[in-house]
Amino acid sequence: MKKSNSNAIFDTIATVIAQKPSGTNAYTLTFECPEIAEAAQPIQFVNIAPVPLTAEGSPGPALDMLLRRPLGFSQVRPEQGRFDVIYQVVGRGTQAMADFKPGDRVRILGPLGMPLTADMIKAQTVILVGGGLGLPPLYDLAPELIKAGKEVIVIAGARAENLLIMDTQQCKLKRPLPDIGETTGFKPFVELGADCVITLDTPAEGFLSGLVTEPLNKYLEQDFDGGLEIIACGPPIMMKVIAQIARDRGVKCRLIMEARMGCGLGACQACVCKTTDGYKRVCTEGPVFDAEDIVWE
Amino acid sequence: MKKSNSNAIFDTIATVIAQKPSGTNAYTLTFECPEIAEAAQPIQFVNIAPVPLTAEGSPGPALDMLLRRPLGFSQVRPEQGRFDVIYQVVGRGTQAMADFKPGDRVRILGPLGMPLTADMIKAQTVILVGGGLGLPPLYDLAPELIKAGKEVIVIAGARAENLLIMDTQQCKLKRPLPDIGETTGFKPFVELGADCVITLDTPAEGFLSGLVTEPLNKYLEQDFDGGLEIIACGPPIMMKVIAQIARDRGVKCRLIMEARMGCGLGACQACVCKTTDGYKRVCTEGPVFDAEDIVWE
Amino acid sequence: MTENKKNDIAVTIAGIEMNTPLVMASGTFGYGFEVPRVADFRFEDVGAVVLKSVTLKPRTGNKPHRIAETPAGVLNSIGMQNPGVEYVAKYYFPMLKNLPTKFIANIAGESTDEYVEVARIIAESDAIEAIELNISCPNVKGGCAIGVNPQDAFALVSAVKAVCGKPVIVKLTPGVTDIKSIAESCIAAKADALSVGNTYTGMVIDTHTRRPVLGNNYGGLSGPAIRPLTVCNVHKVRQAIGDSAIPIIAFGGVSNASDAVEVMLAGASAVGVGTAVFTNAHICSEIADGLRAYLQSQNETNIADIVGTVKLN
Amino acid sequence: MTENKKNDIAVTIAGIEMNTPLVMASGTFGYGFEVPRVADFRFEDVGAVVLKSVTLKPRTGNKPHRIAETPAGVLNSIGMQNPGVEYVAKYYFPMLKNLPTKFIANIAGESTDEYVEVARIIAESDAIEAIELNISCPNVKGGCAIGVNPQDAFALVSAVKAVCGKPVIVKLTPGVTDIKSIAESCIAAKADALSVGNTYTGMVIDTHTRRPVLGNNYGGLSGPAIRPLTVCNVHKVRQAIGDSAIPIIAFGGVSNASDAVEVMLAGASAVGVGTAVFTNAHICSEIADGLRAYLQSQNETNIADIVGTVKLN
Ligand SMILES: Cc1cc2nc3c(=O)[nH]c(=O)nc-3n(C[C@H](O)[C@H](O)[C@H](O)COP(=O)(O)OP(=O)(O)OC[C@H]3O[C@@H](n4cnc5c(N)ncnc54)[C@H](O)[C@@H]3O)c2cc1C
Numbered sequence A, B: 001m002k003k004s005n006s007n008a009i010f011d012t013i014a015t016v017i018a019q020k021p022s023g024t025n026a027y028t029l030t031f032e033c034p035e036i037a038e039a040a041q042p043i044q045f046v047n048i049a050p051v052p053l054t055a056e057g058s059p060g061p062a063l064d065m066l067l068r069r070p071l072g073f074s075q076v077r078p079e080q081g082r083f084d085v086i087y088q089v090v091g092r093g094t095q096a097m098a099d100f101k102p103g104d105r106v107r108i109l110g111p112l113g114m115p116l117t118a119d120m121i122k123a124q125t126v127i128l129v130g131g132g133l134g135l136p137p138l139y140d141l142a143p144e145l146i147k148a149g150k151e152v153i154v155i156a157g158a159r160a161e162n163l164l165i166m167d168t169q170q171c172k173l174k175r176p177l178p179d180i181g182e183t184t185g186f187k188p189f190v191e192l193g194a195d196c197v198i199t200l201d202t203p204a205e206g207f208l209s210g211l212v213t214e215p216l217n218k219y220l221e222q223d224f225d226g227g228l229e230i231i232a233c234g235p236p237i238m239m240k241v242i243a244q245i246a247r248d249r250g251v252k253c254r255l256i257m258e259a260r261m262g263c264g265l266g267a268c269q270a271c272v273c274k275t276t277d278g279y280k281r282v283c284t285e286g287p288v289f290d291a292e293d294i295v296w297e
Numbered sequence C, D: 001m002t003e004n005k006k007n008d009i010a011v012t013i014a015g016i017e018m019n020t021p022l023v024m025a026s027g028t029f030g031y032g033f034e035v036p037r038v039a040d041f042r043f044e045d046v047g048a049v050v051l052k053s054v055t056l057k058p059r060t061g062n063k064p065h066r067i068a069e070t071p072a073g074v075l076n077s078i079g080m081q082n083p084g085v086e087y088v089a090k091y092y093f094p095m096l097k098n099l100p101t102k103f104i105a106n107i108a109g110e111s112t113d114e115y116v117e118v119a120r121i122i123a124e125s126d127a128i129e130a131i132e133l134n135i136s137c138p139n140v141k142g143g144c145a146i147g148v149n150p151q152d153a154f155a156l157v158s159a160v161k162a163v164c165g166k167p168v169i170v171k172l173t174p175g176v177t178d179i180k181s182i183a184e185s186c187i188a189a190k191a192d193a194l195s196v197g198n199t200y201t202g203m204v205i206d207t208h209t210r211r212p213v214l215g216n217n218y219g220g221l222s223g224p225a226i227r228p229l230t231v232c233n234v235h236k237v238r239q240a241i242g243d244s245a246i247p248i249i250a251f252g253g254v255s256n257a258s259d260a261v262e263v264m265l266a267g268a269s270a271v272g273v274g275t276a277v278f279t280n281a282h283i284c285s286e287i288a289d290g291l292r293a294y295l296q297s298q299n300e301t302n303i304a305d306i307v308g309t310v311k312l313n
């Protein structure tokens, strides 16, 4: 990707350009918002009001849902002044967002959080592990890594085939797994040149089945001369297990953490996650944390 | 008009068919709702949720505006299962309603209030006085009166020409006013065969100017052999003055009163207006009251 | 539903057998017959109706406006308009006889004597299962003063219990420093149940006219806005009085099945529904259906089993 | 704006000259520098910033979740996470020096001694104009107990006043039976201003897990939901203490200019803005613009002239 190195954050009004279903109960939203699109860096996120402004710009009936919803960038196109987020409908806010229509104007805060850029990663190979909606932010990061000449392996987990949020295609693995030289991967990652495997809780033809930790463990048995790092994003339980695996194997691991947010700006101390150095703010010190530093509760 | 004589009230979901501007800052909304359209009688009204249901039928972000807004029927077409309301944007609720789009599903309660039907009116001539958005309910009543063979005179007041909520056309008065044999009237009333004069606060060519009380007083100097009755709907200050004029002249006068509502069903006692017999509920004993009975505060 | 013995959301509160735990709140459901005028109203989903507060003498009520909308809430100052207990007992109670739900009368007054006198009259009616003492109305003098003072509450409840054979429910005011101490004195005075929650005193001002929107200046805040406060008060009172003490009926801000479950998890055995009726006259049936679905999703068979089962963090 | 002497929304509260009556509420605006990281932040529209509560010793705060959404409101239980007064005074206060607004420190503690000690340290800083005593935080033991008792409040305020040359503002808890008596004892103890309002104790339960959403189980309710209660409390306190008494800063539920006008008409000389910052970091500028427009629409030249001008019905 990118672009201006300023740390500017904008609290501004973005325009909905498009909204498309991405699998079941999930959507890809495209916003036009040049300032944020230009400032955004990988793994950063935006906080999005779940109800659009009324025609007059007043929050309208949005008083009922005051907090903005944090969503990671799934793709940023600064040259178009646009970016995408992919989200799943899980509660009232994301449900309301599913009603967003092109032309809607939405109050939005970002880019938020500390970026994770290729130069911050020493290892030559990076395994990106995404569970469910943990995948989109990794898709924002992957091109950056590949551009920097790194080997990228994506392990994506989902509950079932109908929940997959991106298009799939056959992926001939450059680094095959035992018995698996070819499998179904996410098209966007495959096209970037990454290896991509998908494991499903509910088995389906052409996909691996089971937990993401199974292919992960198999990869970890291989040799990575240039060093290996794991970056994971997904449900806490998944990340906890991966953190343990990484620690056991002595592999560097970063986690993209979630927390309920108030201000998004580091002011309210709401969005904390427990670390060995006390509670840290996901919106400011995060969202990326060293797996070693996280204290699981 | 109508139709079933049942007193049924429905709390149901109506579908928005169309929304069109009616003058400045006012709209005509068409709903499809067969049960209410069939039960509605003149001068009754509906209480409308100002925010549509979400796709799933939950009130969505509507928790912020809990009370439904009372609006009079402006036209009911039972054979189509549809009815219209005309409303002005005055606050947050009507502002939100201006965002209603065809297909929106809206929770709606009605028909409410005691009907006023032609057989309840003894006089042969009825002067309908409508100030601003007091007009639509009178438009629902007029055909009924005309069908019953009554002479109908409409005096409509508005602040300025651009605020007129219905189309206008030339009206050759069957019962001319001094110096005025022809003037601009509202097309729907003229087409029904009623006399219609429009007075504006801000003078404009082709219209009378001044308060509605001026043409009213002039009419009241004429003879009405079959008896005369005034029915007025509009801002309280207008209705108070008309009540006084009617009392002075000994003319029967009914007023369509407004009040802030809770339940709409007579349960909460919120929507009262003061009468010589204590506080009465607009939603149940009203909205029509005998001008003699109203205690002005 | 009434005939269906497997009805898993039926509850019994203070001896009153109710089809559902849903109690229509006083003042929002009139004298029981107004709201059910809507077509297809399902009375079987209503556990009980608490009638509009009655007083000894007729009251004209406050001047309008009597209601205002606030963010996720409603402010009201009806001012206890009612035709007096004799009129209500004579003309309204008989209309309730054959309706398939239970009725609770709610009484208010400016002195203990007044409460006692009204309770005595109501206690004679077959139509009424229990009496709710409104000691928490912000819209009338007297009632509120009793509701904020444990000694006064004790005296009032004792006096009413002495004349009234029917169960006595005390409706506590939530806007106090220590709701637990008042709850405890009501229990000491042998109250049969506690209604935890009522409106909170609030004010809305029209910035153009610089006048309060309500004719009475102040009013009582109800609706979803106050629900988190209700959940907390119910939990606090339940913790203070213990699980085996008298039942709690929660009032304040319940507008859907999830809200109803929340207050029950916090410790309420029944759930008041007030302002939500203004948004949907069928709300009680929607909530009842939602409660049934919740039980199924949680593999529970009886709604009573979830009462107070919140697990603290 | 600061240079413009015709600035008609400037106010002076307890000797603090503020560009606007808008005060960023403690806990929602961090230590003053976080929110203004947003591009185009207009500090000139901020009358004053109340910093996050500090305590004598560092506090780790409560376990997550620390925030939950409620209808038109927010429930929080941050639990006073802060690095302690020494750290804050050493590292954060110097960052505030040249910013074009005024800063008020907010202190909390579990005993009078603790408050006094913190006040003494803060009183030494040039960056701070005044001290706000948080005697109303539902998320920490001690503070709240002081806030509900007039004698305790009197003792605390007197003790702090004795060691602190700067103006002392007392932030009252709204969830009490009689806020007026506490206000009066603070005035007797020579408080320089009253912050009327804070959060109300509430609870939200996840019905699926049956656990409270907040790690701390209970939290404090803020946001538009409570605004009618704030307006009422401000009006009650203003009526009780009289127009010529110390100024009131209103806290609770202000999210737009109309809300700000409402609390000022009710009797507040300045207006806290907290939760609304979460919805829009520029909210303060929007409200300031709205206040200027309001003055114009009402033919008033100075915002101070509208304070307490509500005309009761
Ligand atoms: C840094 C970050 C990046 C994220 N990126 C994505 C993404 O790209 N795609 C995606 O689908 N989801 C993402 N999430 C999770 C997403 O924020 C939540 O699913 C969403 O906020 C739920 O809102 P709701 O109103 O539907 O749920 P509700 O449960 O109704 O929300 C209630 C409140 O809790 C908050 N909340 C609920 N779940 C979460 C959660 N998991 N994390 C944080 N806050 C939560 C909401 O924001 C809201 O304030 C991300 C979260 C964080 C912190």
Ligand SMILES: Cc1cc2nc3c(=O)[nH]c(=O)nc-3n(C[C@H](O)[C@H](O)[C@H](O)COP(=O)(O)OP(=O)(O)OC[C@H]3O[C@@H](n4cnc5c(N)ncnc54)[C@H](O)[C@@H]3O)c2cc1C
Binding pocket: B045, B050, B067, B068, B069, B070, B071, B072, B073, B085, B086, B087, B088, B089, B090, B091, B092, B093, B094, B095, B133, B134, B136, B137, B257, B258, B259, B260, B261, B282, B287, C068, C069
């Ligand atoms: C029986 C009846 C029939 C009506 N018919 C019409 C009609 O045909 N066309 C039309 O434009 N208006 C009509 N009105 C007035 C209409 O109800 C109000 O303009 C509307 O409720 C304003 O809502 P709001 O949210 O925009 O205003 P807000 O001021 O934001 O509303 C706040 C609250 O006050 C209530 N309220 C505000 N003004 C009025 C009012 N004048 N009367 C009753 N409640 C009010 C609202 O319903 C809401 O509960 C009628 C009122 C009544 C009582």
Ligand SMILES: Cc1cc2nc3c(=O)[nH]c(=O)nc-3n(C[C@H](O)[C@H](O)[C@H](O)COP(=O)(O)O)c2cc1C
Binding pocket: B262, B268, B270, C025, C026, C027, C028, C052, C053, C074, C076, C078, C080, C106, C134, C137, C171, C197, C198, C199, C221, C222, C223, C224, C251, C252, C253, C254, C272, C273, C274, C275, C276
């Ligand atoms: C319009 C209105 C009138 C009310 N009248 C009474 C009353 O007469 N007596 C009473 O005890 N409570 C009265 N209440 C309070 C309700 O019974 C209930 O306790 C309160 O509204 C909180 O519940 P809710 O949020 O579900 O409405 C009234 C509430 C409203 C909104």
Ligand SMILES: Cc1cc2nc3c(=O)[nH]c(=O)nc-3n(C[C@H](O)[C@H](O)[C@H](O)COP(=O)(O)O)c2cc1C
Binding pocket: A262, A268, A270, D025, D026, D027, D028, D052, D053, D074, D076, D078, D080, D106, D134, D137, D171, D197, D198, D199, D221, D222, D223, D224, D251, D252, D253, D254, D272, D273, D274, D275, D276
């Ligand atoms: C996340 C959060 C943290 C808060 N922390 C504090 C605090 O540390 N000290 C304090 O006095 N008030 C604190 N408050 C209360 C606010 O200062 C304010 O009084 C309250 O939120 C009501 O105002 P509002 O509705 O505008 O938010 C906090 C409020 C929120 C929402």
Ligand code: FES
Binding pocket: A260, A261, A262, A263, A264, A265, A266, A267, A268, A269, A270, A271, A272, A281, A282, A283, A284
């Ligand atoms: S959300 Fe406020 S500090 Fe992170």
Ligand code: FES
Binding pocket: B260, B261, B262, B263, B264, B265, B266, B267, B268, B269, B270, B271, B272, B281, B282, B283, B284
């Ligand atoms: S609105 Fe409830 S009685 Fe009329």
